[in-house]
Amino acid sequence: MNKILLIIQREYLSRVKKKSFIIMTFLTPLIFAGFYALAIYFSIQGVKGTFNKIAVVNDNKTLTEKLTSKQNYGYTYVNKSLTAMKAELKKTDFDYILYLPEFPLDQPHGIQLLGTKQAGMALNNKVSDEIENLIRTQKLKENGISQQDLDKLISNVDIDTKKINENGQDEDSSAGASTILAFTSGVLMFLFIMMYGIQVMRGVIEEKTNRIIEVMISSVKPFQLMMGKILGIALVGLTQFILWIVLTISISTVVMKVFVDKKDIQQLTASTTVKGGKASVKEGTVQPKMENNAGEAIKADSPLKTIQKSMASLDVTKIITVFIFFFISGYLFYSSLYAAIGSAVDNETETQQFMMPVMLPLFLGYMLSLSVITNDPYGNMAFWLSMIPFTSPIAMMVRLPYGVPNWQLALSMALLVIGFIGTVWVASRIYRVGILMYGKKASFKEMIKWFTYKN
Amino acid sequence: MLSIKHIVKQYAAHRALDDVSLEIEKGKIFGLLGPNGAGKTSLIRIITQITAPDSGEVIFNGQRLNSDHISQIGYLPEERGLYKKMEIGEQVLYLARLKGLSTAEATRRVKYWFEKLEMGSWWNKKVEDLSKGMQQKVQFVATVLHNPELIILDEPFSGFDPVNADIIKNEILELNKQGATFIFSTHRMESVEELCDNIALIHRSKKILDGSVAEIKEQYRNNTYWVEYQGAYNTDLSADLFEVVQREEVKGKTILKVLLKEGRTANQLLAALLPVVAIHRLDEVIPTMNDIFIDQVKQKN
The missing domain is CATH 3.30.70 (Alpha-Beta Plaits)
Structure with missing residues (x-):
């Protein structure tokens, strides 16, 4: 036992001290945090940055309803002709001119949005939607429907996705957030298992090509050497994972504090709770004030809000714990197979033919998990993928944010544990023979023969 | 100190050792000779417990060979190497600790040996920065560091220049004087005559000759x-x-x-x-x- 600890210690320290490990560990969270900060920066910019002032030149006598200003653009009705306005546009602080010519309500033609710069698709669509609304309102009014009745007609629909838990209480959940989280943990699991599994294989090949294996094997049992290596590298993976989480959180916090001031965040949070509605912005008002909207705040989905909401509604601690469990078990399951491959070959180029059968289920699990499960997290396919040890580490992580019954989670864990005990056993039998074989071109047939050797 | 009794080792279709028996006396240098593929390495691997025999047994100091004996055996395989990226001092310490030495004791002995073989300045060097001969020296130290009773050397002089080969030879003789028993597997017959007290010749999985070097030579006069x-x-x-x-x-x-x-x-x-x-x-x-x-x-x- 003491010897396994020594081996674990060496395998761990020799990797953690490597420059590549240190760089990877510290750079990745910086990149994550960078993306996060960038995303926030841009959503703030999106809120406060682009306010368009639109001068409305109204030559229309039929359309008596007026356009109302919105979050990112304000309408100001001007008493000037289109030609005059066009000439003056550069001198005023208006960005666009909206020209409403005379038209019958049935045929609204000739409306123009002019500006020194071309109006974007989004603005164009919004303005045209609003004019359509305006025409509809006017038509309804002409048909004898009062403003009061019209107000009653307006209703905002926002679907709140909630999941009913086993106790019959509903929990907050968000389909979007679950998908993001499922995706992230699935990809991470796939990367971790593959990256560290291959490290195990490389380590075994290194010992073989360095010819230190026989020296080692005269001091320790092959099983001790194999498990020491596998466990040592598992600890490296865990260290990296935990450091990533800790660093990502702390760097993000620092970045948020330093680069994004509080007012912006409040504004952002507030703005995401506002959705159209009947903003009481008067004609001519340029900058809508937050207080005006606050009263009518309605929850809405924005990416940031979604993430924040998901963090609150999903049990992150549980997800991280389960992730660590499935990472260790899934890694043990696969890395022992990688160790067996490494023991059978003399150098890395020979690994190709053996890598395929090991990579395939992992890759399949990854592809199916991200496509099938995210679409139907409770279906049969999802269930089986998350039970079979070859695919369960990824599939279960993808299913988890959508909610998995505890018995399924327990069953999947138990099956995976049985699975990795099995692969470790098979691998150690191949390994003990393979590491001492040189120059023999290994094949599956050969490996089966090794497996059946008596000690 | 070591009795090998009727060892048989079968690898699939190939019989590597066929009823081989040997007696190795304490404090002697024993030469294990034979052409390539004769079964020398298979026999050594059984003594070092890398593999187990199909039948027959090995008795070490009156006890059936078991894992307690690992720390009393030092083995320098023919196919030998070190971790390339690891520092020399750290590496030898690691190998010594795997043989059961405490860190303090291992450090003390590594320092002693490095001093003795003029390797003091190598401590922080990486293996890949050493010449092949230097690596062999490190390996020799790692083999004898835990003061084993039985030292098995497979082609110990390959890769050494004459000067270093001489240094190693003297170390072998000195250790032998202090009581260590050696098994010496080699093709270099001149070193056999110089060093070995007894030999056994293995050919095609069978022992075809054994005895003291002097007696065998006498027989062949x-x-x-x-x-x-x-x-x-x-x-x-x-x-x-x-x-x-x-x-x-x-x-x-x-x-x-x-x-x-x-x-x-x-x-x-x-x-x-x-x-x-x-x-x-x-x-x-x-x-x-x-x-x-x-x-x-x-x-x-």
């Missing part, structure tokens, strides 16, 4: 002598005394290799020659281990 003289001697006159195996004339001297007839002695040879020629040299031809080795292997083929 066959009354052949080198005679060098000046003058003319008609060898036909003493056809009942000896038979000329080889004849050479160098700078007026005659060099003969003669095989004495059954029952004849070197004295009789001298008596026949003395009155006629001036004798410069008389040598008994003692077969080298190399000759015996080749002879034995050829015979069995």
Whole structure:
């Protein structure tokens, strides 16, 4: 036992001290945090940055309803002709001119949005939607429907996705957030298992090509050497994972504090709770004030809000714990197979033919998990993928944010544990023979023969 | 101290060791000889417990070989290497600790050996920065560091220059004097004659010869002598005394290799020659281990 600890210690320290490990560990969270900060920066910019002032030149006598200003653009009705306005546009602080010519309500033609710069698709669509609304309102009014009745007609629909838990209480959940989280943990699991599994294989090949294996094997049992290596590298993976989480959180916090001031965040949070509605912005008002909207705040989905909401509604601690469990078990399951491959070959180029059968289920699990499960997290396919040890580490992580019954989670864990005990056993039998074989071109047939050797 | 009893080891279709028995005495240097693929490495791997025999047993100091004995055996395999990226000092410490030494004890001994073999400045170097000979030295230290009772060296001198080979040879002799038993597997017969007390010759999975080097050589003496003289001697006159195996004339001297007839002695040879020629040299031809080795292997083929 003491010897396994020594081996674990060496395998761990020799990797953690490597420059590549240190760089990877510290750079990745910086990149994550960078993306996060960038995303926030841009959503703030999106809120406060682009306010368009639109001068409305109204030559229309039929359309008596007026356009109302919105979050990112304000309408100001001007008493000037289109030609005059066009000439003056550069001198005023208006960005666009909206020209409403005379038209019958049935045929609204000739409306123009002019500006020194071309109006974007989004603005164009919004303005045209609003004019359509305006025409509809006017038509309804002409048909004898009062403003009061019209107000009653307006209703905002926002679907709140909630999941009913086993106790019959509903929990907050968000389909979007679950998908993001499922995706992230699935990809991470796939990367971790593959990256560290291959490290195990490389380590075994290194010992073989360095010819230190026989020296080692005269001091320790092959099983001790194999498990020491596998466990040592598992600890490296865990260290990296935990450091990533800790660093990502702390760097993000620092970045948020330093680069994004509080007012912006409040504004952002507030703005995401506002959705159209009947903003009481008067004609001519340029900058809508937050207080005006606050009263009518309605929850809405924005990416940031979604993430924040998901963090609150999903049990992150549980997800991280389960992730660590499935990472260790899934890694043990696969890395022992990688160790067996490494023991059978003399150098890395020979690994190709053996890598395929090991990579395939992992890759399949990854592809199916991200496509099938995210679409139907409770279906049969999802269930089986998350039970079979070859695919369960990824599939279960993808299913988890959508909610998995505890018995399924327990069953999947138990099956995976049985699975990795099995692969470790098979691998150690191949390994003990393979590491001492040189120059023999290994094949599956050969490996089966090794497996059946008596000690 | 080590008895190998009727060891059989079968690899699929190939029988690597076929009923091999050996006795290795304490404090002796034992040479394990044989051509490539004879089964030497298989036997060593059984002694070092890398593999187990199919039948037969190994007795180490009166006990059946078990994992407790690992720390009492030092093994330098023919295929040897070190972790390339690891620092030398750290690496030797690691190997010593795997043999059961405490960190403090291991450090003390590594320092002692590094000093002794003038490797003190290598501590923080990486293996990949050392020459092959230097790596071999490190490996030798790692093999003997835990003061094993039994030291198994497989081709220990390969990769050494003559100076370093000599240093290592002296270390082997010194350790031997302190009581360590050696098993020495090699093709280099001159080192066998220099170092080994006993040998065993393994050929095609079987032991075909064993015993002390002196005895074996004695067995292989066959009354052949080198005679060098000046003058003319008609060898036909003493056809009942000896038979000329080889004849050479160098700078007026005659060099003969003669095989004495059954029952004849070197004295009789001298008596026949003395009155006629001036004798410069008389040598008994003692077969080298190399000759015996080749002879034995050829015979069995």
